[in-house]
Amino acid sequence: MTNWSTIVNVGRYHLTQRPVYLTVPWALTVFSLLINLIVSTAVPTSIHTAGLATLYVWMFVGGLMATHRSLPFGLALGLSRRSYYLGTAGLAVALSAADAVALTALYALEGATGGWGVDLHFFRISYLLDGPWYLTWLTSFVGLGLLFVYGMWFGIVYRRWNVTGLAVFIAGQATLLLAGVLAASWADAWEAIGDFLTDLSAAGLTGVLAVAAAALFVGGFTTMRRATV
Amino acid sequence: MTAAISVSGLTRHYRGHRALDDVTIDIDGPSITGLLGRNGAGKTTLLRMIAAQELPSRGRVLVFGANPLENDAILRRLVLIREDQTFPDFKVRHALKAASWFYPNWDGDVAATMAGEFDLPPDRAVKKLSRGMRSALSIVIGLAARAEITLFDEPYAGLDAVARQLFYDRLLAEYAEHPRTILLSTHLVDEAAALLERVVMVDRGRVVLDAPTDELRGAYTEVSGPVAAVAQLLADRPDRPGQDRRRVAAHESVVIAGPLGGAELQRARDLHLRVEPLSLQQVLIHAAGRSDDESSDSGRSDSGRSEGEHSQSERSERASA
Numbered sequence: 001m002t003n004w005s006t007i008v009n010v011g012r013y014h015l016t017q018r019p020v021y022l023t024v025p026w027a028l029t030v031f032s033l034l035i036n037l038i039v040s041t042a043v044p045t046s047i048h049t050a051g052l053a054t055l056y057v058w059m060f061v062g063g064l065m066a067t068h069r070s071l072p073f074g075l076a077l078g079l080s081r082r083s084y085y086l087g088t089a090g091l092a093v094a095l096s097a098a099d100a101v102a103l104t105a106l107y108a109l110e111g112a113t114g115g116w117g118v119d120l121h122f123f124r125i126s127y128l129l130d131g132p133w134y135l136t137w138l139t140s141f142v143g144l145g146l147l148f149v150y151g152m153w154f155g156i157v158y159r160r161w162n163v164t165g166l167a168v169f170i171a172g173q174a175t176l177l178l179a180g181v182l183a184a185s186w187a188d189a190w191e192a193i194g195d196f197l198t199d200l201s202a203a204g205l206t207g208v209l210a211v212a213a214a215a216l217f218v219g220g221f222t223t224m225r226r227a228t229v
Numbered sequence: 230m231t232a233a234i235s236v237s238g239l240t241r242h243y244r245g246h247r248a249l250d251d252v253t254i255d256i257d258g259p260s261i262t263g264l265l266g267r268n269g270a271g272k273t274t275l276l277r278m279i280a281a282q283e284l285p286s287r288g289r290v291l292v293f294g295a296n297p298l299e300n301d302a303i304l305r306r307l308v309l310i311r312e313d314q315t316f317p318d319f320k321v322r323h324a325l326k327a328a329s330w331f332y333p334n335w336d337g338d339v340a341a342t343m344a345g346e347f348d349l350p351p352d353r354a355v356k357k358l359s360r361g362m363r364s365a366l367s368i369v370i371g372l373a374a375r376a377e378i379t380l381f382d383e384p385y386a387g388l389d390a391v392a393r394q395l396f397y398d399r400l401l402a403e404y405a406e407h408p409r410t411i412l413l414s415t416h417l418v419d420e421a422a423a424l425l426e427r428v429v430m431v432d433r434g435r436v437v438l439d440a441p442t443d444e445l446r447g448a449y450t451e452v453s454g455p456v457a458a459v460a461q462l463l464a465d466r467p468d469r470p471g472q473d474r475r476r477v478a479a480h481e482s483v484v485i486a487g488p489l490g491g492a493e494l495q496r497a498r499d500l501h502l503r504v505e506p507l508s509l510q511q512v513l514i515h516a517a518g519r520s521d522d523e524s525s526d527s528g529r530s531d532s533g534r535s536e537g538e539h540s541q542s543e544r545s546e547r548a549s550a
Contacts, residue, residue: 001302006331009330012327012330016326017318019318020318069317072316073315073317073324073327075282076308076310077327077328077331078301078304078305078374079301079331080300080301080304081299082299083301
C-alpha cells in the first residue's frame with residue numbers, strides 16, 4: 001500500500017526540479033507584473049490584465065512534466081503507479097495551496113496599495129477574485145490544482161500513447177464539448193444555461209471547478225494504471 | 230521456498246509483433262544470471278515485465294511469490310537499471326538523493342564511493358552527461374540500492390573498458406558482501422562470463438538455452454589444423470549435420486560437441502592440431518545457430534524452458550554417441 005512517507009517523498013522527488021515548479025512560474029509571473037506596472041504608469045486609466053494566467057499555464061506544464069518526463073525514473077525507483085500518482089497529486093495539492101497563499105497575500109497587497117499606486121488589477125480579477133480573502137485563496141487553490149491535475153492526465157496519455165494518443169485525447173475532449181453544445185441546443189437549454197451562469201457566484205464557480213478537478217483526478221488515475229515506461 | 234523470480238507462460242505482443250513468446254523461467258537467489266540474446270530478442274521486455282514497468286499480454290510474473298504489479302512492498306525490493314533510462318531534468322546528486330528516499334537498503338557510502346570512482350560530477354545536469362556517464366550513474370544507483378533483486382539491462386552502454394571492469398569488480402564485491410539475485414542482460418558475453426553462474430538465452434522472444442555456465446564451458450570443442458589431419462582425427466566420428474566446419478585453403482576448423490576424450494586428445498596432439506574449448510560467446514552463437522536449425526527442422530516445443538533443457542541434453546547425448 002501507499003503510505004504517507006512515500007507520498008511525501010514523491011513530492012520531494014518532483015521538487016528536485018525546482019525551476020519547473022517554483023522558480024520559473026514565479027519569475028515569469030513577476031516579470032509579467034512588472035511589464036503591466038510599466039504599462040500602467042504610462043496609461044492614466046485603470047488596467048485589468050490577464051497576466052496572472054502565466055502562473056496557471058505553468059501549473060499545467062508542471063503537471064504534464066511530472067507524469068511525462070519524470071515518470072520513467074520514478075517507476076524505476078521501486079514505486080507503484082498508484083504511489084507515483086498519489087504522490088504527484090499530493091504535490092499538486094501542496095503546491096496549489098502554497099501558491100494560493102502567495103496569491104492571496106499579493107491580492108491583499110494590491111488592494112491595500114490601490115493597485116500598486118497605478119490602479120493595476122493584476123491579482124484582483126473582477127468577478128473571480130474580488131471577494132473576501134478566504135474565497136480568493138479557495139478559488140486560486142482550486143483553479144491551480146485543477147490545471148495541475150489536468151496537465152498530469154495529458155502527461156500520462158502522452159507517455160503511454162505518444163503523439164497519436166495525445167491527438168486522440170484532445171479530439172475526444174473536443175467531441176465531448178461538441179456533444180454538450182449540440183445536446184444543449186436540441187434541448188433548448190441555452191437560456192437555462194445562461195441563467196445558471198449569470199446566477200453562479202464566484203464561490204459557486206469554485207465548487208464547479210472543484211468537481212471538475214475531482215473528475216480529472218479520477219480520469220488520470222484510471223489512465224495511470226495502464227501506463228508503461 | 231518461493232523463487233525470487235518466477236515467470237510462466239509470459240507473452241507480450243506489440244501490434245502483430247511478438248516480443249516475448251511463452252517464456253517460463255525460475256530464478257532463485259542469491260545468484261548471478263546472464264540474460265543473453267541478440268538485439269530485439271526480448272530481453273528488455275522480459276526485464277520490464279519482471280519490474281512491472283510493462284504489462285503482460287498473457288502469462289504470469291511472480292516476484293517473491295507475489296505479482297509485482299502495483300505492489301509497493303515487492304517493488305521496493307527490486308531495482309531495474311535500463312540502458313535507455315529517461316531521467317527528469319535534474320542533477321546527478323538529485324538522482325542519487327531521490328533513489329536514497331525510496332530504497333530501504335540504500336547505502337549512501339557505497340553510492341558516494343562509486344560516484345567518485347566513476348568520476349561522476351554531482352552538480353552536473355544529467356542531460357549534459359555523456360552516454361557512458363549516464364550509464365555509470367545508473368550503475369551506481371543499481372548497486373547502492375542493494376535491492377534483493379537487481380536487474381541490469383545492458384547497463385554499460387558507452388562505458389569504456391576500464392569503467393566496465395570497475396563495474397564487474399564492484400558487482401562482485403557487492404554481491405559477496407550482500408548476496409542478492411542479480412539478472413544481467415548483456416551483449417559482452419565473454420567479458421561477463423566469469424561473473425555468471427547461469428545463462429539464459431533468449432531468441433526471438435523464446436528461451437532457447439538455460440544452463441549453468443560451467444556446463445556450457447565444456448560443451449563444444451574446436452579442433453583446427455591441416456585438412457588431412459583434422460579428417461584423420463575425426464574419421465571415427467560420424468559426420469553429423471550441424472557440425473560446424475570452416476575451411477580456408479588447406480586449413481580447417483571443426484566444432485564438435487563435448488570435450489575430446491583422453492585418447493583423442495593425445496592423437497590430436499600427435500597430429501599437431503589445435504584443440505580449444507569454445508568460449509561462452511562462441512557456444513551461444515553456436516546454440517543460436519542450432520536453434521534456427523531446429524526450428525526450421527522440427528518446429529519448437531511448447532515451453533521455452535523445457536526446450537532449453539531438451540536441446541541441452543540432446544546435445545550431450547550426441548556428444549557421447
